[in-house]
Amino acid sequence: MAAVALNGLKMAATSQAYLESTPVNDTRKLLSDLCRHFYGLGWVSGTGGSITIKVHDESIPKPQQLIVMSPSGVQKERMVPEDMYVLSPSGCFLSSPSPKPYPNKPPKCSDCAPLFLKAYLMRNAGAVIHSHGMESCIVTMIDPLSKEFRITHMEMIKGIQGHGYYDELVVPIIENTAYERELTDALAEAIEAYPKTTAVLVRNHGIYIWGDSWIHAKTQAECYHYLFDAAIKLYQLGLDWSTPDHGPIKKYGGKTNMSVKAGTVNSNHETEPSRRCIVLDIEGTTTPISFVTDVLFPFARNNVSRHLAATYETDETQDDIKLLRTQVQNDLEQGIVGAVPIPPDDAGKEEVIAALVANVEAMIKADRKITALKQLQGHIWRTGFQNNELEGVVFEDVPEALQKWHASGIKVTLASYVSFYSFIFLTDVLLTFYVVLNF
């Protein structure tokens, strides 16, 4: 007989015959098969992780069904049906594996047993999986102070009992301890506090997942791991997995609003935003190259004389002239084509400017990337922007991108081969963000 009546209920018989029955043996085999599969997924490597399944018997209510559990500290992918423990519903050992020769350790039931029993008792589970999957570990480390993992608007949430696509999935996180059994009370408290949850994360360790049956536990375990993996990848992309649109991670008052916040913890146990930076080129990135070649360069070339004449007495232009003199002197010594001597200052402003213009035109024609030329061009462009003779251009998606990155705490730096002054005056958008982000 597979079951006996007790108090009007049927419960698993503990006869040797039942312990050797097909349902028990099938469950032993199923458990070893699943563990081999889970090893392939990285859930039970290095002897970590564990699994337990109730012996399904239609004639026995689940709370009275026997429990099959994996042994402790063994190569989980190499377990065979005979290695399993069989326990009564209350956790008494009914069958233990035989010792194996050296180098195997003496058999011992999984250290997770008291935790598994909590899930059976408190949630009437049919199976419990304890995974050491890397994603279940790392997702608890992104914010070491977080007590929950939250995610929404992901199709795989539908694989978690009682959840739809639009629901927010909340998984409690408990703190790890030196020994697995010491997690028991915290796990029970989390199960109590989160009536909807079918899993509890253990920080820096892994996760316990249960379901009505082994299929349900496995399905959910796959969905949980998928969601943790997605969350980590979204985080690496600077995206917030916890919000419906999974947009850039936002910061309020220096803190992110993610349910598991980004960043590191400083000595005051405050989360600091992670340091991330995007360096944007101007030409061809924020701004069409044609703006530089067709507008900026011709403007500088056509306005050298006018600019020098209008600003000749200023310190800035005198500094530009000084740089040009030094450059031209070197060029003359090296026989650079187009270099012409610049008369001394007392030769008169017009003569000096005429020589400067001749040199600058030759430098532009030769497309020389020299500081003396770039500095002067930058000043000419700045004057052009200030007088509204030049108007900056950016691609249409630039303002929104800058806004998003800025809001998510990403530092944006602009770089240009043309000139410092060429880009900070390109548009109000670039100027605003340059000032906000760099000063």
Ligand SMILES: CSC[C@@H](O)[C@@H](O)C(=O)COP(=O)(O)O
């Ligand atoms: C790598 S050792 C991991 C164990 O300490 C424990 O966390 C674990 O998950 C497995 O326990 P076990 O007793 O082998 O079932």
Ligand SMILES: [Zn+2]
């Ligand atoms: Zn573990």
